[in-house]
Amino acid sequence: MKPIKPIVLxxxxxxxxxxxYGIGHLPDRASPDAPPNTxxxxxxxxxxxxxxxxxxxxxxxxPNMVTVTLADYRGFDTLGETTVIFAAGxxxxxxxxxxxxx
Amino acid sequence: MPDLIAENYAYVATAALxxxxxxxxLTKRNLLKKLIxxxxxxxxxxxxxxxxxxxxxxxxxVLEFSEGGGHDAHSAVAxxxxxxxxxxxxxxxxxxVGVATTGVAFxxxxxxxxxxxxxxxxxxxxxxxxxxx
Amino acid sequence: xxxxxxxxxxxxxARLVTPFIQLFALYVIFHGHYxxxxxxxxxxxxxxxxxLIRLSIGTDAAQLQFQRSWGTPGGSIGTLVFxxxxxxxxxxxxxxxxxxxxxxxxxxxxxxxxxxxxxxxxVAVAVTATLTAIYDDLxxxxxxxxxxxxxxxxxxxxxxxxxxxxxxxxxxxxxxxxGA
Numbered sequence: 332m333k334p335i336k337p338i339v340l341x342x343x344x345x346x347x348x349x350x351x352y353g354i355g356h357l358p359d360r361a362s363p364d365a366p367p368n369t370x371x372x373x374x375x376x377x378x379x380x381x382x383x384x385x386x387x388x389x390x391x392x393x394p395n396m397v398t399v400t401l402a403d404y405r406g407f408d409t410l411g412e413t414t415v416i417f418a419a420g421x422x423x424x425x426x427x428x429x430x431x432x433x
Numbered sequence: 434m435p436d437l438i439a440e441n442y443a444y445v446a447t448a449a450l451x452x453x454x455x456x457x458x459l460t461k462r463n464l465l466k467k468l469i470x471x472x473x474x475x476x477x478x479x480x481x482x483x484x485x486x487x488x489x490x491x492x493x494x495v496l497e498f499s500e501g502g503g504h505d506a507h508s509a510v511a512x513x514x515x516x517x518x519x520x521x522x523x524x525x526x527x528x529x530v531g532v533a534t535t536g537v538a539f540x541x542x543x544x545x546x547x548x549x550x551x552x553x554x555x556x557x558x559x560x561x562x563x564x565x566x
Numbered sequence: 567x568x569x570x571x572x573x574x575x576x577x578x579x580a581r582l583v584t585p586f587i588q589l590f591a592l593y594v595i596f597h598g599h600y601x602x603x604x605x606x607x608x609x610x611x612x613x614x615x616x617x618l619i620r621l622s623i624g625t626d627a628a629q630l631q632f633q634r635s636w637g638t639p640g641g642s643i644g645t646l647v648f649x650x651x652x653x654x655x656x657x658x659x660x661x662x663x664x665x666x667x668x669x670x671x672x673x674x675x676x677x678x679x680x681x682x683x684x685x686x687x688x689v690a691v692a693v694t695a696t697l698t699a700i701y702d703d704l705x706x707x708x709x710x711x712x713x714x715x716x717x718x719x720x721x722x723x724x725x726x727x728x729x730x731x732x733x734x735x736x737x738x739x740x741x742x743x744x745g746a
Contacts, residue, residue, distance in 0.1 A: 339459045343452050350448045355437050357444065361487040367517045368488045380519050381512040384494065388510060392675035393599045393682060394496035396518045397525070401604065402682040405522060406663045409685070410648055412526040413692050417641040419533035420696035423540040424638055427703045495601060529606045529693060536700035543704065 443484040450477035464545065464552045468538050475531045479524050486520035494518040580622035587615040595690045599679065605686035609693030616698045625706070634702050640695025647688030651681060 358365045366373070370381045383404055387396040391403055401409055438445050454477060457470025494515045546552055549560050595608030620628045652663040660667025665681025666674045 336460060339456070343456055343459075346455075347448065347452045350451075351437070351445060354441050354444045354448065357441065360441065360443065360485065361489045363488060363513060365488075367486060367520070370512055380517040383518060384512045384515050385510050388496055390675060391678040391682065393679055394498065395599055395601065395603075396494040396496070396515065397521050397602065398598045398604050398682060398686070399678075400518050400522045401525065402685045403665065403678055406652075406685065408523075409526065409689065410652070410663070412530055413645050413648055413689050415530050416533045416696050417645045417692055419530075419537045420641050420699050421638060422537050423700050423703050426537075426540040426544055427706075493602070525604070525606055529610060532610070533696060533700065536697075536704065539704055540700075 444481065447477050447480045447484060450474075450480070462554050464542055464554055464557070467554075468535070468542065471538070472531070472535060475527075479527055479531075482520045482524050486517050488513075488516050490514075491516050494521070577623050580618050584615050584618055587618070588612060591615065595686060596683075598686050599682070605689030606693055609690035610697065612690070612694045613697035616694070617701055620701065620705075625702070632698055634706070637695050637699025637702055641692050641699065644688045644690070644692025644695065647691070648685055651684050651688070 362368070367380065370378055372378050383400050384396055387399040388394060391399045393399050451474060454470045454473030457473065458467050461467055461470065491514055494517075496510070542552065545557060549557050551557060551560075591608045591611035591614075593608075594603040594611060595605060598604030598608070616628070616632045619631055625634070651665070651668075654669075655664055655667040656662055658667045658669050665678045668677050668681060670677060670680065672680070
């Protein structure tokens with residue numbers, strides 16, 4: 332079932348219309364009451380970003396909060412990303428280098 | 434409708450990029466053009482995340498200790514003065530991972546070209562199913 | 567190595583600009599604590615400086631700067647530095663990747679500062695080596711045959727390889743590589 336251009340275009344226009352309709356219901360992007368920017372989440376637990384901003388300099392003696400979050404508070408995620416980059420380089424080498432032995 | 438677009442111009446623009454990338458993936462016959470569409474979709478997703486991470490009257494999440502009005506060295510940091518650092522953190526690694534993944538995709542395209550002699554999707558599928566091995 | 571210069575002006579400009587790119591990349595890596603930056607960004611810029619020399623002068627001359635064989639080992643060394651910092655801390659009683667357990671005798675915020683620096687250096691080495699290795703694998707040339715006089719022998723060997731790998735294929739079929 333090959334995708335035909337008019338069907339694909341219609342489906343994408345419907346998709347775009349749904350997205351724009353959904354955008355109209357999103358909270359205001361930059362207000363201090365938007366969910367990423369509050370200090371307490373809707374359930375009552377403290378917001379993780381507020382904790383990171385307030386305690387990054389006293390915990391790690393580093394002015395850049397993004398680096399502290401990347402390497403200290405969320406260090407496991409950075410370890411996973413580094414492994415993904417290394418695996419991508421290894422996969423590229425394995426795909427393209429074995430041809431020379433034929 | 435026009436005021437919806439004028440208020441949320443960032444989200445609408447990145448949604449337009451997303452739809453353009455999807456169109457390229459679905460419609461183009463050349464495998465390299467599909468890969469470019471994939472990259473456009475990735476750029477749109479990163480921009481959506483970064484666009485959602487703003488705050489009015491707040492500054493970049495880096496403390497400054499300059500004389501002319503930066504952060505005072507011994508007062509507490511107020512969370513309302515700085516942006517949310519989490520989306521920026523996550524998208525930093527996403528960009529570099531995207532570059533590495535595009536490298537692997539190029540390696541696969543080179544292998545396909547060496548094996549079948551063409552990068553056209555229909556011809557590659559035909560040769561995989563029925564052509565001479 | 568003269569026959570690989572496409573243009574002498576491009577080669578000279580690349581050689582002039584590359585040390586400054588590398589210096590700025592090292593600045594970005596080490597100043598990840600004080601300004602936007604860090605391991606990923608600085609590693610990508612360092613890889614870009616290596617790729618500039620490879621594109622403008624040729625891979626043979628670029629071996630003086632970053633060898634072809636250092637690519638995948640560099641990536642594994644960077645990942646092992648990251649994993650190693652986490653494992654070293656395990657031996658001194660702390661959780662995995664909890665930099666406060668490093669055995670250096672400093673107060674805790676400064677230990678975390680040093681731990682972040684080690685980890686960012688590991689990430690920078692891994693990203694640089696992997697991006698350069700991806701370029702070398704995609705555009706790599708056979709190293710032994712590309713000296714003066716043996717160019718024709720190199721192309722003939724490649725043609726024979728392609729003919730052998732895809733039997734029954736006419737050479738004209740390779741013109742159909744452009745799709746819609």
